[in-house]
Amino acid sequence: MTIRQLSVFMENKPGNLNDVLSVLAENNINIVSLTVADTEEFGIVRLLVCDPEKAQVKLRENQFTVRIHDVLSLEMSPKPGSLYKILSHFAEAEISIEYVYAFSYGSKSIVVFRTNNREKALEVIRKNNLISITENDLKPNTNC
Template identity: 40%
Template sequence: MIAKQLSIFLENKSGRLTEVTRVLAEGGINLSALCIAETADFGILRGVVSEPEKAYQLLKENHFAVNVNDVVGISCPNIPGALAKVLQYLSDEGVFIEYMYSFANGDHANVVIRPSDMENCLRVLKERRVELLAANDLYKL
């Protein structure tokens, strides 16, 4: 249920994203899901990878600033309103979403969520019978 996600800080300069993907590729690590947020000076690549601990070590060895964070993965129907329903469950229980990203996979959407309160988030999702993705399944997407 709880998966490890990498947050990699990147300078806003040409080729930096290429370097990250090259390091991961050379290490045999697959990047399953990602999003990039940027400011004027730097960007943050948040990603789920096939082997988070190995990826962390490789990126550190290659002088990248990287952190590992806990996230939760869910799967919901890929139809209008399905995500809104899940987010309403969380909102009603006071769970703040720090960030999230998603990707469609046929008739389902896979969503990666970083909640402010992981324990409460998981409780709500389980009580409402939201389909949780096992960490290993998320790493293989």
């Protein structure tokens, strides 16, 4: 039900994001999804990659501040209103969504999010038979 996401702390400086990308590129790590949460002074880059552990090691070797966190990930059907339907379950259970992003991978539409109550969120997923995405779903066919 959960997948591992990398969070990289980053000051707002030209070229900073690019330096992260170059480390991943050099180490042949495929990026599945990338989003940036930004403030005036710093940002957190949230990455889903094919090999989170290797990515963390390589980024740390290159002096980046990086940690791995578990986040929730669900599959959506590719039609209007499906995200609304999924998130409605959480709203009804009075669970807050702290951040959310969505992307398509292969034929799948995927939503990734964090809530303020993980246990309760997992229960909502089970109870409503929502379709979880696993890390295996995000592996490319080629060698990572």
